[in-house]
Amino acid sequence: MPARANRLSAVVRAKHARLSEPHIAPFVALADEIAAARGLTPGEVPYPDPEFAGTAAQALVLLQSPGPKTSKTTGSGLLSLENDDPSAQRCYDEYRRAGLDWHQVLHWNTVPWPTASTDPSGKDLRDARPWLPRLLALLPEIKAVLLLGRVARDEWRRAATTELTRMPLVPVFIGPHPSQRGMARANAKERLSDAIEKLAGTLSTYPRENRV
Template identity: 60%
Template structure:
């Protein structure tokens, strides 16, 4: 589908109706468990896009926290480069450029719930840390990790995560966030392109 496809409510609703499909259902259940732990309703923690690989993913793409395009109410309620926001559109363009089928990939956030500020607080990060290992348990076949932004890099580097949690060594690729503040820094666009090039090369 084209960039910003989630402008269409019909497309969004058709995807939300597929969240019980076996490849995404475990991650949907985890998102609801996280929401409940925060006193939030189901759906407040955005779900994986069912067009992605879900638990069959060959690569995990980790970002910092849900943006407006992913949040229920202001956006689709899905983690997807088809969301109607510039960050998602830039990620969509990179997938298209390298010809990488995102049915091989799953997106997640270091802080999986919406945060009040653009950047998660220390409290948010601390509260989120028990959840990422749970995600990794659900995606046992990943062959690469793409970290988008400093928050994702810092959280992945914490003891007990990374290749230890995955259970074997996989390439870990770091890149700037494709958001406006991140992508305008000197060399950021090129670094993002190189990261997607490497991800595509690793997956083959």
């Protein structure tokens, strides 16, 4: 579907109807478990778009925290490249340019719940840390990781030293966050393009996995 397809309520309803599919259901369950632990209702921690590869993902793309268009009340309720916002469209466009099939990857956030401000607090980051190994346990096929933004980069590096036995030994690529603020930094567009191209090149050496 085209970029920003999730602006259409029928598209969003169809995607939510697929959230019980085997490749994505474990991430829905994890999101709901996180929500319950935070005192939130189901769906307040957004679910990955079922168009992502889910448990068959060959790459994890880790960002910062959910934006407004991932909200179940003001957006799609999904982590999706087809959300109606500039960050999602920027990734969508860069993936297409690099020849990266987003059905091979899974997007997730370092802090999976909505935060009070644009930048997660220190408490948010500490509270989120135990959930990363739980996420990785659902991704047995990953061949690479893409970290977008400072928060994802720093928290992954921290986990690499404190959770060494539970971290995948795969190539890790780093790029700026695709938000407008992230793109305002020096050479951000070029660095984002380069990171996505490197991920695409790595995944091109592996056969596609079945999603279910």
